[in-house]
Each structure stands twice: as C-alpha cells, then as structure tokens.
Amino acid sequence: MAVDANTVRRVARLARIHEPDSRLESLAGELNTILGWIEMLNEVDVEGVEPMTSAVETTLPLRDDAVTDGGNTQKIVANAPKSADGFFVVPKVVE
Amino acid sequence: MTQLTELTLAAARDGLASKAFSAVELATAFNSAIEAANPQLNAYVVTTPEKALEMAAASDARLKDGSAGRLEGIPLGIKDLFCTEGVRATACSNILGEFKPTYESTVTSQLWRDGAVMLGKLNMDEFAMGSSNETSRFGPVVNPWKRQDGANASLTPGGSSGGSAAAVAADLCLGATATDTGGSIRQPAAFTGTVGIKPTYGRASRFGIVAFASSLDQAGPIAKTVLDSAILLQSMCGHDPKDSTSLQVPVPDFAAAVARGVKGLKIGVPKEYRVDGMPEAIEKLWSDGIAWLKDAGAEIVDVSLPHTKYALPCYYIVAPAEASSNLARYDGMRFGARVEGETLTQVYEQSRAQGFGDEVKRRILIGTYVLSAGYYDAYYLRAQRVRTKIAEDFRLAWQKCDALLTPTAPSAAFGLGEKSDDPIQMYLNDVFTVTANLAGLPGISVPAALDSQGLPLGLQVIGRALDEETVFAVAGVLEAQSGYTAKAKVWW
Numbered sequence: 001m002a003v004d005a006n007t008v009r010r011v012a013r014l015a016r017i018h019e020p021d022s023r024l025e026s027l028a029g030e031l032n033t034i035l036g037w038i039e040m041l042n043e044v045d046v047e048g049v050e051p052m053t054s055a056v057e058t059t060l061p062l063r064d065d066a067v068t069d070g071g072n073t074q075k076i077v078a079n080a081p082k083s084a085d086g087f088f089v090v091p092k093v094v095e
Numbered sequence: 096m097t098q099l100t101e102l103t104l105a106a107a108r109d110g111l112a113s114k115a116f117s118a119v120e121l122a123t124a125f126n127s128a129i130e131a132a133n134p135q136l137n138a139y140v141v142t143t144p145e146k147a148l149e150m151a152a153a154s155d156a157r158l159k160d161g162s163a164g165r166l167e168g169i170p171l172g173i174k175d176l177f178c179t180e181g182v183r184a185t186a187c188s189n190i191l192g193e194f195k196p197t198y199e200s201t202v203t204s205q206l207w208r209d210g211a212v213m214l215g216k217l218n219m220d221e222f223a224m225g226s227s228n229e230t231s232r233f234g235p236v237v238n239p240w241k242r243q244d245g246a247n248a249s250l251t252p253g254g255s256s257g258g259s260a261a262a263v264a265a266d267l268c269l270g271a272t273a274t275d276t277g278g279s280i281r282q283p284a285a286f287t288g289t290v291g292i293k294p295t296y297g298r299a300s301r302f303g304i305v306a307f308a309s310s311l312d313q314a315g316p317i318a319k320t321v322l323d324s325a326i327l328l329q330s331m332c333g334h335d336p337k338d339s340t341s342l343q344v345p346v347p348d349f350a351a352a353v354a355r356g357v358k359g360l361k362i363g364v365p366k367e368y369r370v371d372g373m374p375e376a377i378e379k380l381w382s383d384g385i386a387w388l389k390d391a392g393a394e395i396v397d398v399s400l401p402h403t404k405y406a407l408p409c410y411y412i413v414a415p416a417e418a419s420s421n422l423a424r425y426d427g428m429r430f431g432a433r434v435e436g437e438t439l440t441q442v443y444e445q446s447r448a449q450g451f452g453d454e455v456k457r458r459i460l461i462g463t464y465v466l467s468a469g470y471y472d473a474y475y476l477r478a479q480r481v482r483t484k485i486a487e488d489f490r491l492a493w494q495k496c497d498a499l500l501t502p503t504a505p506s507a508a509f510g511l512g513e514k515s516d517d518p519i520q521m522y523l524n525d526v527f528t529v530t531a532n533l534a535g536l537p538g539i540s541v542p543a544a545l546d547s548q549g550l551p552l553g554l555q556v557i558g559r560a561l562d563e564e565t566v567f568a569v570a571g572v573l574e575a576q577s578g579y580t581a582k583a584k585v586w587w
Contacts, residue, residue: 055535056297
C-alpha cells in the first residue's frame with residue numbers, strides 16, 4: 001500500500017494542512033518508510049480479537065443533566081485571534 | 096550547609112516545617128538558580144519569579160498559622176502542556192501563539208491546593224511528539240549531563256518532558272509535572288538521572304492538559320528521588336468530574352509504599368526486552384537490578400511478553416490517529432495563531448501549515464491516512480486488535496509475577512541532532528516504555544548506574560493497573576541497593 005504524491009496531497013487536504021507540490025514527493029518517502037515499518041503488524045494473528053478502545057476497563061460515569069457552568073463569554077473569547085462583542089470573528093463561511 | 100536548591104523535596108519539606116528556612120527564601124534561591132542556568136540549559140520557556148514569591152509568601156503565612164498543605168512552599172516547574180491560568184501555555188507549538196489559559200488544569204490546581212509554588216513553564220517537544228526535545232518551537236533543552244570524553248557535545252535530555260527532567264536534574268526546581276504518552280516521563284528521567292513515574296491510565300485527570308493521544312496520555316511527576324515522586328504523585332491523582340476517564344478510586348498513600356520492601360514479591364524479567372545491540376552497560380545494569388531485588392528478598396521469574404515488538408508500530412498508528420483528531424481543533428478561529436487567506440479553507444490550511452512543525456505534521460498526516468476510507472480496517476482496527484494482544488501479554492504475566500523489571504531506554508542520552516533525521520530511530524527510544532501506555536499500566540524509571548561515559552542509566556518497573564504501591568516498593572529497593580547518588584557536574 002505505497003503512498004504516492006497524489007495520496008499525500010489528498011491526505012494533506014483532508015487534514016487541512018497546506019503542503020506545497022515541492023514537498024509531496026519527500027513526504028511520500030517519509031510516510032512510506034514509517035508505514036513500511038508498521039506493516040510488521042500484519043504478522044500478528046488478530047482473528048477474532050476484540051479491538052481495544054479503552055486503556056482501562058471501566059464504565060463511563062453519568063452525571064446529572066444540569067447546568068453547572070456558564071457566563072464565561074469574556075474568558076472564552078480572551079484568546080481569539082479576532083473577536084467583537086463577545087463573539088468570535090471568523091472569515092466568511094458562506095460564499 | 097548544602098544549598099537550598101540541592102535539597103530533595105522531602106528534605107525541603109522538613110526544613111520548611113522546622114523553620115530552618117522560609118518558603119520565600121527557598122523560592123528566591125530557585126529564582127536565582129533559574130536565572131543563571133536557563134540561558135545555557137533552555138529548560139524553562141516561561142519563568143514566573145514574581146508569582147513564585149507571591150505564592151511562597153502565602154505559604155509562609157500558612158506554615159505559621161498551622162494550615163500548611165502537604166506541599167506547602169515547595170517550588171515546582173510545570174510542563175508547558177498544562178494549562179495554567181494567566182500564564183502562557185503553548186505545548187511548545189507556534190500554533191498556540193501566545194495562548195494564555197483562562198483556567199487551570201486539574202493536576203496543577205491540586206498542586207497549588209496543597210501549597211506548591213510555581214516557578215515557571217518547562218520546555219518540551221511540540222505537542223509532546225518527540226523523544227529528544229528537538230521539536231520544540233523554543234529550541235531544544237540541553238541535558239545538564241555531559242559525556243566524559245572531553246568533546247563537550249550537547250546531549251538531549253530526552254523527550255518529550257525534556258525541560259522537566261533537565262530542570263530537576265540541574266536543581267532548577269524540587270520536582271516537575273510531566274506527561275507520558277509513549278515514554279515521555281520515563282525516558283527523559285532515565286537520560287537525566289532523575290525519577291519519573293507514569294501512573295495507571297485514569298489515575299490523574301487529563302482536564303486542562305493539551306491533548307495528544309487521549310487513550311494513552313497520562314500525567315505524572317519527575318523528581319529527584321523515589322520518595323519525592325511518590326509525594327508529588329499523591330497530590331496529582333484523584334477522580335475529577337471534568338475527565339470522565341479519571342477513575343473513581345481512592346488514592347493510596349504512595350509515600351508509605353516506598354519503604355515497604357520487596358520480600359515475598361515475584362519480579363518478572365521479560366525476555367523480549369533483551370534487544371539486539373543493547374549497550375553492555377545497560378545489560379549489566381539490568382542483571383545488577385535483578386541481583387539487588389533478589390538480595391532484598393524478591394523471587395525472580397522469567398516471563399514472556401510475546402507481542403512486545405509490535406508495540407511501537409501499534410503505537411505509531413493509534414497515537415497519530417488520535418492526534419490527528421485531537422489537533423483538528425487548531426484551526427486559527429478561537430485561539431492561537433491565524434494566517435489570513437482568500438478562502439476559509441486557505442485560512443485553515445495556511446494556519447496549520449505555518450503553525451505546526453514538521454514532526455507534528457508528519458504524525459497528523461499518518462493519523463489522517465490510517466483513519467481514511469479504505470485504510471481504517473487495515474491499519475487502525477488492526478492496531479487496536481494488536482493492542483488487545485499486548486494488554487493480554489501483561490494479564491498473563493501477572494499470573495506469574497507482581498511487577499516487571501526492565502531497562503527504561505535502549506541507550507544513554509545521545510547528542511542533539513544525532514537522530515533527528517531518522518524518525519524510526521527516534522521512535523525506537525520508546526521501545527521499552529510504550530507497552531505500559533498501550534496497556535494502561537503504571538511504570539517508573541529509577542536512575543541506578545552510570546555508563547562508561549559517566550551518563551546516567553535507568554531501570555524501569557512496570558506494575559499491575561492501580562498497583563503503583565508495588566511499583567514504588569520495588570523502585571525504593573532499587574534506589575537504595577544501587578546506592579545511586581550521582582549528580583551532573585555544574586558547567587552552566
């Protein structure tokens with residue numbers, strides 16, 4: 001399952017990271033080296049093995065469906081690159 | 096009298112209690128030490144000397160009126176991954192810009208609750224992705240230790256918690272917070288002659304810690320001694336309603352376990368940790384460790400963890416997959432750095448291209464790839480199944496033994512720049528530590544010897560889930576039996 005420049009372009013797009021065309025080949029090489037090493041996992045017989053999705057066996061606790069926090073607008077926008085009147089100012093989303 | 100900065104945390108606590116010195120005197124000593132050393136070591140990325148003095152003055156008042164907490168007046172360094180209210184937290188990434196959290200992480204808030212004093216924020220690999228501290232936006236930390244070959248090469252303190260480890264080793268704090276996703280507490284501890292413990296997954300709250308790989312990330316301390324690490328871990332742990340994966344179990348008295356001894360314990364030695372090309376000094380240290388535990392009354396048993404060699408490849412699917420999802424939040428909209436562009440997509444793509452460093456981008460791309468349509472089953476699902484097998488290896492081992500003894504890292508500290516061109520060589524640093532993250536188990540690194548170049552080497556003890564007490568008991572014996580007391584020679 002070798003990765004080529006086009007795959008890198010597609011994956012970078014999915015990840016919303018701009019990668020210039022000049023970088024795609026070398027990135028493909030780097031990713032192939034790492035993925036090639038990871039292929040080792042194909043040696044393991046995982047037939048019928050449940051995937052491990054949690055590091056400890058525990059059930060997630062439930063809490064009361066109650067408002068416990070709020071009124072922090074100024075704290076929430078304090079680190080925004082742009083904000084106005086307690087709102088985030090973002091680029092135009094709808095063309 | 097020894098300098099105040101050279102004290103252990105436990106000794107400083109006694110000195111404060113007996114009024115041998117004040118918390119303000121202690122904080123002042125550390126403020127000066129940091130000011131003198133940091134230009135050479137680059138361990139701190141933010142220093143908060145005034146805040147330290149303020150907190151120390153409040154500690155002195157509480158020490159006087161009898162309301163002192165268990166860490167009252169103890170100066171600590173905080174890894175830059177922890178949110179600290181009003182003090183910049185960037186995970187050492189450009190994408191967080193000058194982010195100043197408006198809230199405090201649970202772990203640090205518990206340390207302040209118990210009276211600790213904050214000295215500043217510690218350098219680390221960007222988003223904790225690295226084993227040498229070289230991916231930090233602020234440049235690498237320099238290990239206080241030097242090889243004895245006279246070449247004066249700058250060595251890595253390890254990573255990702257390199258700033259935490261170097262600051263403790265150089266007496267620039269009495270202890271530090273750190274985090275461990277694949278070995279980021281234990282490997283730097285081994286490289287700097289310090290003690291570092293990663294507790295069981297879920298022991299400490301992850302709330303307010305910048306997320307890397309949520310099913311693996313766990314906070315813990317780096318400290319000068321096993322006892323100091325136990326004292327710090329005590330304050331860091333406990334259930335937190337803000338982190339649903341933090342466990343609702345009582346926190347035992349970790350410090351009391353340190354002197355418990357190992358009589359009657361069964362210690363497993365996993366044969367798969369004997370890897371090709373392991374330096375002789377590490378082989379010898381491992382045999383010495385086995386002998387020390389035997390002398391102290393433990394029974395040594397051979398165990399097998401057959402899936403060990405698959406742990407790192409498994410990790411390099413699971414961790415990047417989780418990271419690619421966690422780091423999706425850095426889009427330049429609500430916090431951090433934004434790069435303007437013509438379209439919304441361009442703003443996202445340019446903000447992330449310029450904000451993330453190369454290693455972080457590499458891992459996001461791998462994570463995105465293994466989660467993408469058509470590859471999910473072949474990579475991600477398979478890795479999760481292999482993770483089950485790795486956890487099962489440990490479950491079987493626990494039928495034969497109470498704890499495992501291994502080396503912490505496959506080498507001593509290496510030179511800055513020596514491995515930065517080869518990702519896989521860098522990843523192999525975590526070959527002995529990553530298994531405990533995948534299985535969610537507690538692991539500690541204890542410094543126990545110097546190699547032929549005079550560099551410290553660590554032994555690792557891995558325990559059953561929620562059995563940090565046995566881990567501390569074994570670590571306490573290793574510390575005592577090895578007689579390790581070496582410190583880096585001051586050159587900074």
